[in-house]
Amino acid sequence: MAAAAVESPVVTGAISIEGLTKVYERITGREIVRTYALNGVDLLVRPQEFVSLVGPSGCGKTTVLKVIAGLLDATAGLVHVNGTAVTGTGVDRGVVFQQPSLLPWRTVRQNILESLRFAGVARAQRALRADKYLDMVGLSGFVDHYPGELSGGMQQRVGIARALALEPSVLLMDEPFGALDAITRQHMQTELMRIWAQEKRSVLFVTHSIEEALLLSDRVVVMADGAVRADVAVPIERPRSRTELINDPAARQLRAQLESLL
Structure with a gap:
């Protein structure tokens, strides 16, 4: 008799994204031109996990955040926060943009x-x-x-x-330190690490800086052309320091790996 199939355990994410697609359309003459801002993004952020999105400008990082925040509608795909489908904005998601407004x-x-x-x-x-x-x-x-x-x-x-x-159960941060000078940015990174250690909220953090992503994150997700290119764990014990990221061979290797993906 054939062995009974064993179902894989379902991991419930604070943020769960499957096949997320965002298409913008414009009419040029008699044609409809479609531009894919996102093209089949799959992403899971676990409870109390800090995940960074890195990638070049225009790769879709901010679009992902805006869809999760309920500020943009998806063209296709599923987006859930704590098991509930995102249909608009909500107090279960806190958002921090580059400018505090x-x-x-x-x-x-x-x-x-x-x-x-x-x-x-x-x-x-x-x-x-x-x-x-x-x-x-x-x-x-x-x-x-x-x-x-x-x-x-x-x-x-x-x-x-x-x-x-x-x-909120989820904190969405879109390059919150991008407009700050280098010294203030480093100070704010330290403050964020302290706050996250105290609050342990699930965080999805957009940045252009690999160093910042390695300093803050449990995982770094690399995006390119509207899709996830790689999902890399950061096995460096907390608390972390910039000196460690520079001097530790494993940290340097991880940084080189991420740089090669961009």
């Missing part, structure tokens, strides 16, 4: 309170959450300042606190 006429604290009000968080919880996450990002002494009074790095901290205050 703060309300300039609101104070730091008011910016977060307004976001929580818009998200439907109960009034009694708003102040508690705002204060908790502003303290977490080191801005408890700047709650009454306006965005124009803050440095770029401090403004981005407000953006991160605003996303965390929603207490």
